[in-house]
Amino acid sequence: MKYAYYPGCSSAGSGVEFELSSRFVAKKIGMELIETPDWNCCGASAAHLTNHDLSIALPARNLALAEDMDLDVAVPCAACFGRMKTAVKYVRESEKNQKHIEDILEIPYKAKNDVYCLLDVMSRPEAMEAIKANIAKPLNGLKVASYYGCLLVRPAGVVQFDDTENPQSMDKLMELVGATPVEWAFKTECCGASHQVSVPKVGREIIYRLLKNAVSNGAEAIVTACPLCMLNLDMRMKEMSRRDPRLNIPVYFFTELLAMALGSGAKAIGINKHFFPAVEVAEKALIPKPVEEVSAKKPVKPIAKAKQENTKNGGETA
Amino acid sequence: MVVVDLTKASAKNKSVIGDMQAKSGVNLADCYQCGKCSAGCPVALAMDLQPREVIRYMQLGMWDEVLKARTPWLCATCQTCVTRCPHQVDLPSLMEAVRQEAKKKGITPIKELNRFNDLFLNNIRYFGKSHEMVLMGLYNFTTGHLMQDVWSAPHLYFNRKIRIRPHMVKDKASVRKIMAKCLEGGNK
Incomplete structure (x- = not known):
């Protein structure tokens, strides 16, 4: 488990918790993340909405630098990941494309190395086994809504990761560390991205629907793998609570919850830096629930009843 | 409702709409207006033209309406539409091409x-x-x-x-x- 690591611009800013917690988890499970030297911004949406060549060349420069290291690239941010995958696909499509980009970059780039998102590399069997072996305190059934957002899973032909409508990788990781992923409908919906800033009214409507769905399905926290999804949900949660008081749950990076289960303190990985208070919920989840409470909560009889009814109904319809 | 004279409309703006197709890799004829794109679009609530209307207008040669629309600017390129489209019409790329063209002409609705x-x-x-x-x-x-x-x-x-x-x-x-x-x- 050794990768060239592209942290992305938010790693030193609004998404610093993602960086801190990813580093903690990687170290714990023996995954080597070697930072790409002198990386630049991937251009995000601004580049591809302005100029096609620019949207390929900016991420391609980083990929060319990683190619010198002879390593595949691991990317935490979903937007950076999407742009890099697009660049790889474009350059691999034809020799003409490859030459064109090399002409712009003025350094060799053959697109030999692959790009994976951090969620991908951390949810592979080898990494999952290492996580399992290192769990210090499990999350004791904390109900989480795994939120993948757009660009980790779409467009499928470009990113080639997980399912576009009902991805499972994050749910599996959460289950592994003892949390309980809830079923919900907005797993891969958009968070509004920069619309939260440039057309805020539209943006807020998008996250309102999303949060309402998560809470209605019993989520006690939202887990994300994208720094922009994180910023949008975490920073606007208090505003959303004013609109609907039920919308008051913390948002975590998946690596934050992994790190907590692997024995990190909340402050060490920056959970205290969130806009919406998130330390308490995470710390509480690590405390084992009293046995009586667990058994009292188990609705043994109703389930048996429901099963009987189900078979009854099943029998009737069959 | 918009009333369109189909005979006149479809002949107009052939070259620029052809350019848009070439640039985005979208074949406008692939769209049969099922509406899945617009049903799933997270930003549709704020759009003046629904995503499928953008395609329909372009099929009909109604380029000016598309060029001035807020829709290509509001598109968040979340890729939901193209993922669900039965003909994989790459709407986000089309929106991108329209947006770049509008910007070149100094049209920035938002x-x-x-x-x-x-x-x-x-x-x-x-x-x-x-x-x-x-x-x-x-x-x-x-x-x-x-x-x-x-x-x-x-x-x-x-x-x-x-x-x-x-x-x-x-x-x-x-x-x-x-x-x-x-x-x-x-x-x-």
């Missing part, structure tokens, strides 16, 4: 969206990386939304989530050269 992207690119030009504080400061200042999200600044600052000193690329010249080559070398 000034803030345009400004945000310009500032973002300027940020990369100067620092090689995105500097969030400079981006937000300049955005508020140049759009006149002076107080927008200002409440968040102390929290960001004291938690060291924004820094006054930007993190920069060492080889800034190489990034600047890439930007100059792409942006000044014409829109390929």
Whole structure:
């Protein structure tokens, strides 16, 4: 488990918790993340909405630098990941494309190395086994809504990761560390991205629907793998609570919850830096629930009843 | 409801609409107006033309309406439409092509969206990386939304989530050269 690591611009800013917690988890499970030297911004949406060549060349420069290291690239941010995958696909499509980009970059780039998102590399069997072996305190059934957002899973032909409508990788990781992923409908919906800033009214409507769905399905926290999804949900949660008081749950990076289960303190990985208070919920989840409470909560009889009814109904319809 | 004279409409603007198809790789004839794109679009609530209407208007040669529409600017390129489209019509790429064309003609229906992207690119030009504080400061200042999200600044600052000193690329010249080559070398 050794990768060239592209942290992305938010790693030193609004998404610093993602960086801190990813580093903690990687170290714990023996995954080597070697930072790409002198990386630049991937251009995000601004580049591809302005100029096609620019949207390929900016991420391609980083990929060319990683190619010198002879390593595949691991990317935490979903937007950076999407742009890099697009660049790889474009350059691999034809020799003409490859030459064109090399002409712009003025350094060799053959697109030999692959790009994976951090969620991908951390949810592979080898990494999952290492996580399992290192769990210090499990999350004791904390109900989480795994939120993948757009660009980790779409467009499928470009990113080639997980399912576009009902991805499972994050749910599996959460289950592994003892949390309980809830079923919900907005797993891969958009968070509004920069619309939260440039057309805020539209943006807020998008996250309102999303949060309402998560809470209605019993989520006690939202887990994300994208720094922009994180910023949008975490920073606007208090505003959303004013609109609907039920919308008051913390948002975590998946690596934050992994790190907590692997024995990190909340402050060490920056959970205290969130806009919406998130330390308490995470710390509480690590405390084992009293046995009586667990058994009292188990609705043994109703389930048996429901099963009987189900078979009854099943029998009737069959 | 919009009444369209089909005989006149479809002959108009053939060349520019052809360009848009070539640029985006979309074949407009692939769309049979099932509407899945518009049903799943997270931003449809704010659009003046629904995503499928953009295609229908272009099929009919009604280019001016598309060029002035807010829709291509509101598209968040979340890729939901193309993922669900039974014919894989790449609507986000089409929106992108229309948007670039409108911008070339100086048509920017939502000034803030345009400004945000310009500032973002300027940020990369100067620092090689995105500097969030400079981006937000300049955005508020140049759009006149002076107080927008200002409440968040102390929290960001004291938690060291924004820094006054930007993190920069060492080889800034190489990034600047890439930007100059792409942006000044014409829109390929």
